[in-house]
């Protein structure tokens with residue numbers, strides 16, 4: 196079975212997916228990392244991030260590969276581990292432009308659909324565009340302030356600046372961040388990480 200966990204930026208998608216996947220004994224798939232890898236490779240090549248053809252040429256010349264381990268996802272390009280470079284502020288700033296390109300979205304979707312099932316898939320459109328047949332779908336939300344405070348505990352930037360960047364990324368990602376009609380929406384604001392994981396596990400269909 197595929198379980199999808201979508202939601203807004205920094206709503207807890209990857210942490211919650213990791214916990215749910217661990218409880219189910221399956222890997223989780225972090226789709227945003229492939230958009231981040233496309234952005235990083237475009238930046239390193241000096242490509243205009245709005246130029247889909249140039250980005251796809253980069254991606255096809257040396258394709259990044261997602262490794263969906265239960266313990267955490269990694270992205271490889273040949274023998275190079277791109278993962279440590281995927282959450283920098285410059286990748287954060289450029290990734291929404293790259294993720295808005297239909298050609299790049301089709302490339303990412305093809306990588307995801309080729310992965311062996313079962314798994315927990317997290318992102319923005321896992322339950323709508325990529326895996327509409329998923330057995331259970333969830334959508335995580337929280338206010339920008341709550342999300343910024345959580346992020347501030349792991350980054351050196353000020354909470355106000357993080358909040359402003361999150362609000363901007365929410366705006367840019369609006370089109371692909373619509374909850375599936377059959378998704379269970381969870382406001383994580385008043386819940387601990389374990390509380391959200393438990394809510395997802397409680398919302399799964401009985402075997």
Ligand SMILES: Nc1ncnc2c1ncn2[C@@H]1O[C@H](COP(=O)(O)OP(=O)(O)OP(=O)(O)O)[C@@H](O)[C@H]1O
Pocket residue numbers: 202203204205206207208209210211227345346349383386387388389391
């Ligand atoms: N319910 C929660 N309570 C407290 N902290 C949480 C909760 N959920 C997630 N966090 C923390 O919030 C931060 C962001 O979580 P995470 O990286 O999982 O979000 P994300 O939605 O995958 O982010 P992004 O959209 O940037 O990929 C992490 O530090 C995580 O530990």
Ligand SMILES: Nc1ccn([C@H]2C[C@H](O)[C@@H](COP(=O)(O)O)O2)c(=O)n1
Pocket residue numbers: 204205226227228230231290291294317318319320321364368371
């Ligand atoms: N399925 C997805 C996953 C991610 N994106 C975009 C939205 C974000 O700006 C960017 C990085 O995602 P994150 O790591 O913050 O979850 O990628 C998307 O459009 N569709």
